[in-house]
């Protein structure tokens with residue numbers, strides 16, 4: 001098995017080329033190919049031959065029709081994730097993936113409406129419904145490999161919040177920030193960063209306002225929050241670069257921005273690791 005650790009700055013174009021090499025070499029190789037970001041919040045893509053099975057830390061990893069699979073490394077993952085592959089011929093291959101550890105910053109945000117930091121009983125019921133609906137949308141397994149092609153930024157602009165930071169809202173410690181925030185005026189177009197299917201589209205969630213989720217196959221999905229307008233609906237197939245919504249400040253937001261999140265099944269990963277560095281001058 002090959003495992004190539006790459007830095008945060010490596011371009012996703014190289015990643016794409018490596019993924020392609022893995023694809024071409026896949027079935028002929030005696031070993032599993034595995035490429036990506038072996039770091040907390042990172043994602044890696046592997047490929048096995050037909051008939052093989054894969055586990056990560058004891059959990060079965062679903063395989064796309066072409067034998068590719070995707071792994072997500074959690075905010076607190078590692079330092080080691082154990083991969084096991086049972087090949088079609090019965091041979092078992094084991095690998096310890098070293099996951100680079102990150103330090104996360106603390107971000108203090110003040111001036112949020114009290115209701116959005118300490119919700120009422122009634123709001124809590126609504127929040128629970130929102131969470132259940134999002135969870136159900138993310139649970140659908142679509143057998144596709146859209147996750148394997150390089151992603152593009154859904155919108156470009158100043159980054160005002162990063163993955164993993166510990167958040168203190170109006171002086172109260174709250175859950176870490178699990179996506180990247182890009183500040184742009186209300187009405188700025190947001191595009192699909194990769195091909196996929198819209199599995200969730202709602203204009204009015206309590207915390208995240210106008211919210212979209214796009215599935216990129218095998219439960220690798222990306223999320224778009226605080227949108228002022230949704231341009232697609234649940235069930236739509238989208239292509240990379242296609243407009244999907246408009247930036248806004250709906251839900252819990254102090255100003256207009258896109259909150260962009262990404263998941264690999266239950267694991268929230270860092271979307272910034274999916275794309276090249278933000279273009280300069282934005």
Ligand SMILES: [Zn+2]
Pocket residue numbers: 161177179180181258259260
């Ligand atoms: Zn955010």
